[in-house]
Amino acid sequence: MEKLTITTPSDVLSFIGHTVGFWPQESLVCITLDENSIGATLRIDLPRQPGQELPYARTVAHYLTSDTSATSILFAVYTSATAGPGEARPYAGTIAALTGVLAEQGITIRDGLFVGDDTFSPYDGEPGTSLALPVSSAQTSAINAEFIYRGSFVEPTDRITLPSTSQEATKAAAVEHHMETIRTWSTDTALQQGRKLWADMLDSTVFPSDDSCHALVANLQFPAIRDRLIADIPGVDEPMQQILFAQTQAAPKWSRIEWAQQLLLRAYTRTTAEHAAPVLTAIGYINWWEGKGSKAHQFLQLALDTDPAYRLARLSDQMIGSGIVAGWNMNKDTAYKTLPFDVP
Template sequence: MNALSIRDPADLLSFIGHTLGFWPQESLVCITLNRNNVGATLRIDLPREPGHERLFARTVASYLTNDANASNIVFALYTSATTEPGQPKPHAATIAALTGVLAENNITIRDGIFVGNDTYSPYDSEPGQNITLPLSTTEYSHVNAEFIYRGSTIAATNQITLPRRSHQGDDAMAVNEQLTTIGAMHPEEALEHAHRLWTDLLDAKEYPADEDTLTLIAYFQIPHIRDQLMADIPGIDELPQHVLFAQTRSAPKWSRFEWAQQLLLHAYTRTSPENAAPILTTIGYINWWEGRGSKAHQFMQLALDTDPSYRFARLSDQMLGAGIIAGWNTNRVTAYRTQLDMP
């Protein structure tokens, strides 16, 4: 993939939208930079109550400083709050606190954009200046055109819409029959069969036959097999526990992740309520690997909606709530990212 170049604020906003996959609302988005190269992208909800600006700034800085190569950042602040003439921009105290905390970590803010419902402007414009442009101009940006050409789209919100499940009663019976068959196998034999099926599906690039789909659903119900199948996704030949926590020497093969998610969403459409949680949790885990924490949380919650007792989803969601970042995303070389240069 050729590197992209950001030429103006419209390009930057387009890059953020396509990188996140949705248009942020009441959010702060920060992008770390090392010279002219993009590092990590962070989206976080804006504080809802005054008085928490310093804590918020420290939380943001704790994420951004995981990029050891970051020397400065750019940010975009998305809010429906309006700017009154002669008054500071909304969330000015938040940005001031962030500026100070980042300075303590030798990171400077290179630029900022204020994004309203219909317009955007420089966050720190001079008094009396009116450099406001309609958001519609981002539709014609160079970066937006390039992403659309590559098949990318920007959703209106970050809310997940699951595909409709089309499972029949026979599907649940078939999964239970597969579980009986798997239970009669030697554990190592079952693990090898599951590994072979899953890796063949990941390499095939086409949706599987119904029988293979139902067999895959059955394998994901068994915790030690589920863990191995998850560890197969990044295509790294290292210990599964290192892969699961993204603590590997090798970079993952990111091209496998989206197809794995599509296969699992396809499998979800054939699940019964009692079989859906492992599939949804795994999709959430993929999003955590990619640095999409808010989407990962939504998938964990959807898994718990189908099975409140599913411990893996609960533990994974607690990991997200603790702010733990996938190890690959703390390293610019291994992080999930779009290739892009800043002039």
């Protein structure tokens, strides 16, 4: 695939929006760079309490240094907070602390943007000067047009809206029917049949029937089968534990992972709250693999809303909350990326 070049600040904002999938609010976004090639993108909420600048900076640096090839970063501060002429930019202490912490790791800050509600400007520029550009210019950038051409779009926020479901009694009965059948099989047979069903879905180019969706949801109710089916998503032939924690030598097949998420969302609409937790947890895993920690957290919380005792969702959410990054995102050759980019 031909590489694209980010040349303007508007291109940077477009890239951020499409990469994280939504327009950030009260956020710090950092993009790692190796020479002129873009690496990982991190979005994290801005600190809410004063006096936390250094611990916050160390947390951000911990994530950024997971990209071992990074030599510099670009950053953007998204906030509704303002500063008058002669006043320091909002979160200046945070950026100063981050600059120092990254310098200790041999990483420099190449440039920064201050993104307000209506305009954006260089972070180190004087507030209110003519350097400010309208935020809407991101919608007319060349990079934005390329992303849209490739089928990408930017949500206004990161809040997840799940598709609605209906006919709950019928769907629950259909899933239970498949679960009864699975219980009659030996462990090996049940696992083999579940993997074949899932492989056929992943290898297909069309959405499965409602009955196949019910069967998939039924298989996901059994932990041993569920874990194996999640591990089958990336299309990597390595030990299951290494796949689940995104620590494989081979790069995952990201297009297959994206298709799996669409299949799981379709299966979700064919089930009920009674059986939804494993489906939502699997989608949470996919978002974690892709480096979308905030969305992964939301899907896992939705899983726990349907079943507060669902152990895999709770353990996975604790793992993400502790700052553990999916192993694939620590290597630019295996990390999830929408398009290859360079910066001048």
